[in-house]
Every structure is written in C-alpha cells, then in structure tokens.
Amino acid sequence: MSYQTYFENRREQHLNELKEWLSIPSISAISQHKPDVNRAAQWLADTLKRAGLENVSINETKGHPIVYADHLHAPGKPTILVYGHYDVQPVDPLNLWQTPPFEPDVRDGKLFARGATDDKGQVFLHIKAVEAILAEEKELPVNIKFCIEGEEEVSSPNLPIYLEQHQDKLAADAVLISDTSLIEKGKPAISTGLRGLCSLELTINTANTDLHSGSFGGGVPNALHAIVTLLNSLHDVEGRVAVEGFYDDVAPLSPEMHAEFEKQQFNEEKLKQDLGLTSLFGEPGYTFVERVGARPTLEINGLYGGFQGEGSKTVIPKEAHAKITCRLVANQNPHDILEKIERHLKANVPTGAVLTFYPGEKAFAFNIDPSQPMLQKAADAYEKVYGTRALFTKDGGSIPIVETLSRVLKAPAVLMGFGLPDENLHAPNEHFNLENFDKGLLTIVEYLRSL
Structure with missing residues (x-):
C-alpha cells in the first residue's frame, strides 16, 4: 500500500x-x-x-x-x-x-x-x-x-x-x-x-506635576515634546536605525540569499493595496521581504502620556512613556544592543527631561x-x-x-x-x-x- x-x-x-x-x-x-x-x-x-x-x-x-x-x-x-x-x-x-x-x-x-x-x-x-x-x-x-x-x-x-x-x-x-x-x-x-529580540520601556519626566499650558506653556519642558524628539533620534529620515554600533555585527546578505528572496517573486504593489498604503518604508537597498526577514529593526510599539480623554484639557504633561522592541539578526547580541540603545537615549535626552530606562526581553537570533x-x-x-x-x-x-x-x-x-x-x-x-x-x-x- x-x-x-x-x-x-x-x-x-x-x-x-x-x-x-x-x-x-x-x-x-x-x-x-x-x-x-x-x-x-x-x-x-x-x-x-x-x-x-x-x-x-x-x-x-x-x-x-x-x-x-x-x-x-x-x-x-x-x-x-x-x-x-x-x-x-x-x-x-x-x-x-x-x-x-x-x-x-x-x-x-x-x-x-x-x-x-x-x-x-x-x-x-x-x-x-x-x-x-x-x-x-x-x-x-x-x-x-x-x-x-x-x-x-x-x-x-x-x-x-x-x-x-x-x-x-x-x-x-x-x-x-x-x-x-x-x-x-x-x-x-x-x-x-x-530574528532575535530585545525589548525596553522608557519614561521621560519633567516637572513634578502636570502644569497649566496657559500659565507655564513656552516656559517649561513638556514631557511629550521631549519623548517625541528623543524617539525621533532613533532613526534617520530613510529608516535606518541611527543608534551608534547597531549594525556592527550584522553580516551582509549573501548573493545566494538575495537570489532566494528574489525567487519568492513578492508583489510589493499588491501588499500596498491590501494594506491601504501609499508607499512602503524601510532601510534603503533592500526589498520588503529582505527588510522584514533578514535585517534588524527598531520599532516603537507604544507611546503614551498626557491627556487622552474626550474633549480638550490644556495641560503640559509631566511624564511620557514608550515601549520599543528590536528584531535582531544573526551575530547580534540582545544584551549589547540594549546597552547601545540606552547609551544613545541618555546622550540625546532633551534639556530639562530625565530618562528612566527599563530593559526587557532578550533572545538571540x-x-x-x-x-x-x-x-x-x-x-x-x-x-x-x-x-x-x-x-x-x-x-x-x-x-x-x-x-x-x-x-x-x-x-x-x-x-x-x-x-x-x-x-x-x-x-x-x-x-x-x-x-x-x-x-x-x-x-x-x-x-x-x-x-
């Protein structure tokens, strides 16, 4: 049989x-x-x-x-x-x-x-x-x-x-x-x-209380402004991670691996249509399937702070929070990457803001x-x-x-x-x-x- x-x-x-x-x-x-x-x-x-x-x-x-x-x-x-x-x-x-x-x-x-x-x-x-x-x-x-x-x-x-x-x-x-x-x-x-993984959370603190934006606006640091500025420093305008040393241990894609990705014949136009996007985005020099499969990333998963209820509240928030994960590729050490991100964040904290850094998950690729x-x-x-x-x-x-x-x-x-x-x-x-x-x-x- x-x-x-x-x-x-x-x-x-x-x-x-x-x-x-x-x-x-x-x-x-x-x-x-x-x-x-x-x-x-x-x-x-x-x-x-x-x-x-x-x-x-x-x-x-x-x-x-x-x-x-x-x-x-x-x-x-x-x-x-x-x-x-x-x-x-x-x-x-x-x-x-x-x-x-x-x-x-x-x-x-x-x-x-x-x-x-x-x-x-x-x-x-x-x-x-x-x-x-x-x-x-x-x-x-x-x-x-x-x-x-x-x-x-x-x-x-x-x-x-x-x-x-x-x-x-x-x-x-x-x-x-x-x-x-x-x-x-x-x-x-x-x-x-x-891909491997590492995660972190960070908190930005400014004043010891939320403040009235009429009485204090323009004169004191705003935690939300500070965290947006700080997070924006993590990438360049083209989508590469701007943390010093982030790519140091990343091996280039071999010609054989490039060829295997090409054989997939992935339709990027269809993906844009399916997702309702006007364009894709990411590290220059790589296709979509290479970016999401073979290159490391740093993504902001959550960002919150200040007033989020219905209507308006004219407040300057005293704190703001973000959650971040990185997908890592072969040879990258998640402990090393977290240390590099922490150094970058501490070096780029805006004036008047205080950073607290909380490392999370760590997994090798x-x-x-x-x-x-x-x-x-x-x-x-x-x-x-x-x-x-x-x-x-x-x-x-x-x-x-x-x-x-x-x-x-x-x-x-x-x-x-x-x-x-x-x-x-x-x-x-x-x-x-x-x-x-x-x-x-x-x-x-x-x-x-x-x-």
Whole structure:
C-alpha cells in the first residue's frame, strides 16, 4: 500500500483524533487553564504510545509539563529530535470567532480551532507520519525522539533548564520543527533564519506635576515634546536605525540569499493595496521581504502620556512613556544592543527631561546555512510531494527556543512548516488548510525515509 493510500484511508479517523486534542483549551498564559494544559499533555502522551513510541514520559517543570518519547532501533542511522508545543494562545476577542475556538469545525477545506496550525496540527503530522512508517514497514529508517512542551506561547521559561539537564537524552543529529509556514499555497519554504529580540520601556519626566499650558506653556519642558524628539533620534529620515554600533555585527546578505528572496517573486504593489498604503518604508537597498526577514529593526510599539480623554484639557504633561522592541539578526547580541540603545537615549535626552530606562526581553537570533545537507534533503522531500522545491527563506518573527535547541544540542534545526501565512495564528478563526495536512504527512514520511 502506498503512503498516500494509507493516509487517505485513515483521514477521517486522523482528523477526529486531532479534533479531540484541539478541543482541550490548553492556554498556557492563563493560570485557570493549568488543568487543561495537563490534560492536553496526557492526551499527547497517550497518542504517542498508541503510535508505537517508547519511553513516553510527562516531565513536570515549575510551569507546564514537557512530553518526551522516543524510538531508538536504527543503529548507525541519524537521530532526529522532533520539537513542538501543545499550548495555545488565548482566544480573545471571542465574539470574532465564527465557531467556538475549542469546538473544531471543518469548512471550506480548512480545520478551524485554536491551535489548529499553531502548533497542535503541525505536531500531530509528525506523530502520524511515524505511526504510518511503523505500521507499513515495522521499523523506522532513523532514530526519533519527541520533545513537546507546554510553554512556547509564554516564551518557554522552563525548557532551557530541561535541555541543560538532559542533553544526553535529547542528543540528536538534527532538530525537526514544524511551526512555520509555506510562502503561499503550493510554495513550500524552509526558514534558515529567525530574528532575535530585545525589548525596553522608557519614561521621560519633567516637572513634578502636570502644569497649566496657559500659565507655564513656552516656559517649561513638556514631557511629550521631549519623548517625541528623543524617539525621533532613533532613526534617520530613510529608516535606518541611527543608534551608534547597531549594525556592527550584522553580516551582509549573501548573493545566494538575495537570489532566494528574489525567487519568492513578492508583489510589493499588491501588499500596498491590501494594506491601504501609499508607499512602503524601510532601510534603503533592500526589498520588503529582505527588510522584514533578514535585517534588524527598531520599532516603537507604544507611546503614551498626557491627556487622552474626550474633549480638550490644556495641560503640559509631566511624564511620557514608550515601549520599543528590536528584531535582531544573526551575530547580534540582545544584551549589547540594549546597552547601545540606552547609551544613545541618555546622550540625546532633551534639556530639562530625565530618562528612566527599563530593559526587557532578550533572545538571540537563529541562523543556518541553507547548504546544510539536512536542509537540502528537506527541500527535496517537499519537491517530491508538492511538485516544487522548497525555497530557503528568513522569517521576521522570533521563536527563541529554536536558537537554544540548536546551540545546546549542537544540531542543525530544520524548520519544515506546513501552515500558511493567512491562517490567523494568534487571532480569531485560526485554521489549518487540509491540503497541507494531507501533503504534510506525506512530506514528513518522505523526509524521514530519505535520511
């Protein structure tokens, strides 16, 4: 029996199983859902056992459990560690969901539910691919391990500790992850880079109280004026970050990577129309996909202060606040970048203003050479199933644990995603296109057998 026939014969059964898992509201960020997160971990462990995996365990942490399983009966063959997560995002605003987020519904060839594409649906593909090979061939072509956590949506606070404590147990020749997407329908992609991250908040203070603009206007510093001036100093007029040393460790894009971006044939005009923009903006010398995937950024995410109610209030605010995040690329150190931004801000504080700086998140970027053989075989596997070879991309988002996994285990991370960019992950009406559910199963089987 071909694997295509195998999966076709079991499609309804597989979807019903996945619906069971998706119906568990495993929201890691909300404490009242801790029993649900535990229930989702138990469901996963039971499913891994039924699939033929061994040494299945639910490992408690200070937060939510990590589920481990393996099948190690292929001496001399590569060992693959499958990483994913079974926790999901909160569902608000609930009124925007067409069907309840934890009552999975198939319509228009898509499976709608929270976690359908991020990441339960994609993790499920790996379990069923392994189960299929064991059923059809009675053995696996590789050694395989699963490490599935319940805290990815809250920045994986406990997985790095587990990794450090169990390096030998988790040792692998490659880490296989499905938590990314195709470029678009029918155009598979393998991400060779995920940007790192650092964040900060700042407060500007002037007088010790808000002041009447008639009595004091023009004679005292205004906290809002000061913060706007200060924030404007962070970029030049063309969009480059103006912080001294910000780009020091940024490697230029290779000609090969430029070529991979060009193959995407991204339509910038359509993007402008879709977003209602008159023009795009950003660092000169780079296309939109290069700016958002392979270049570092500094973005103001929030700015507030002064009177914001209805009507008018003639006040000079005594304080103002801003929130900033940077997306970082390979070789940039988030600790170093925060120090450089702090120096820049302190050097440019307007007269009469006092700055308070609050550093926040710090995560390193992930980067890998697309010529790595494990990635090349993954691109071949996509081609056999999708009819077109996967392109090598760099994604603008951050999955900090990918860099940690690759660094601690000294293994390449192979990012084989089967989602689509428009599947509303983290938003109402999240869904998973079943075309990629079907092709994803076949692609993973093809990949494991090719190794």
